Amino acid sequence: MPRLFVLGSSGWIPTLARQTVAHMIETRRGLIFLDCGSGIARLHDPLFQEMLKRHQRALVLLSHWHHDHIEGLAALPFFLGHMEVTLAGPGPEISGEKAADILARFGGAPLLPKPLPDWSELFSGGFNIVDLRPGKQNIGGEKVEVIVQPHTHPSVGLRVRDVAYITDTAERSESAAFAKGAALLLHDAWLDNEGAAEDGPNALVHASGSGAARVARAAEAKHLVLTHLNPAYDVARLERMFLAAAAIHPATQLASDMATFSFTGGDEAPTPTAAEPTESDAG
Ligand SMILES: [Zn+2]
Ligand SMILES: [Zn+2]
Numbered sequence: 001m002p003r004l005f006v007l008g009s010s011g012w013i014p015t016l017a018r019q020t021v022a023h024m025i026e027t028r029r030g031l032i033f034l035d036c037g038s039g040i041a042r043l044h045d046p047l048f049q050e051m052l053k054r055h056q057r058a059l060v061l062l063s064h065w066h067h068d069h070i071e072g073l074a075a076l077p078f079f080l081g082h083m084e085v086t087l088a089g090p091g092p093e094i095s096g097e098k099a100a101d102i103l104a105r106f107g108g109a110p111l112l113p114k115p116l117p118d119w120s121e122l123f124s125g126g127f128n129i130v131d132l133r134p135g136k137q138n139i140g141g142e143k144v145e146v147i148v149q150p151h152t153h154p155s156v157g158l159r160v161r162d163v164a165y166i167t168d169t170a171e172r173s174e175s176a177a178f179a180k181g182a183a184l185l186l187h188d189a190w191l192d193n194e195g196a197a198e199d200g201p202n203a204l205v206h207a208s209g210s211g212a213a214r215v216a217r218a219a220e221a222k223h224l225v226l227t228h229l230n231p232a233y234d235v236a237r238l239e240r241m242f243l244a245a246a247a248i249h250p251a252t253q254l255a256s257d258m259a260t261f262s263f264t265g266g267d268e269a270p271t272p273t274a275a276e277p278t279e280s281d282a283g
Helices: 038-044 046-054 073-080 099-103 173-178 193-198 200-205 209-219 235-248
Strands: 003-008 022-026 031-036 057-061 084-090 127-132 135-139 142-149 155-160 163-166 184-188 224-227 252-254 260-264 268-272
Touching (some): 031 073, 099 127, 184 209, 193 209, 224 235, 235 252
Parallel strands (some): 084 127
Antiparallel strands (some): 003 022
């Protein structure tokens, strides 16, 4: 039964309780990462150290190129160096450039010893960079579906293993169609209702918790996890946002770093095993 781990649930910048967005699905075939923010640092946890030893393959899927979604890339050789790693991000049809060309700007001396496209010898099983394009594709042996989304620069929604991941875009009916019947929908919840009403520019490129819940309800998603949370919101404000969302789609949870969800294809609701958020930050 696949399991999804929230490694990081913050947007933009980390807080004491939340690293920036990274989520990991463990399957029998290997590990699938949904974004690669600073949450990758959670792989230091002993639970994940054992898990990393069990796997030889990793697929890293990037929703877009903003720093909070890629800043964990520098640590990939440290955690995944024994694996075959495929890294896929929005390619020419979406970003106007090949993923490898964009990543060539990530690193190289003096930022990192080598630019990221030259990292093949850092992974003993090999290293590939793949361009995501709109629609269905097979990447590293996984069926992945991609939808292009409006954002400050385009982002993509991702669907893999019956998980739909929609971040860094507003509430959209296209997202509901894309996530139809998903066992697990991870959705951007950057704003609460007050924030969405006040913050015009951000409301055009990010969703609210309630907006995410309306998408989940329209998609008939078995379970909704609110992620890419606003680091400026304190615990009480996040809790109010969560309650407003849960009133719309009851099978909703606020992501917390290290929360785990088990799910079986689309047939069965995932079982949250770390249900309560435990953050203690005050934003
Ligand atoms: Zn972001
Ligand atoms: Zn973004």
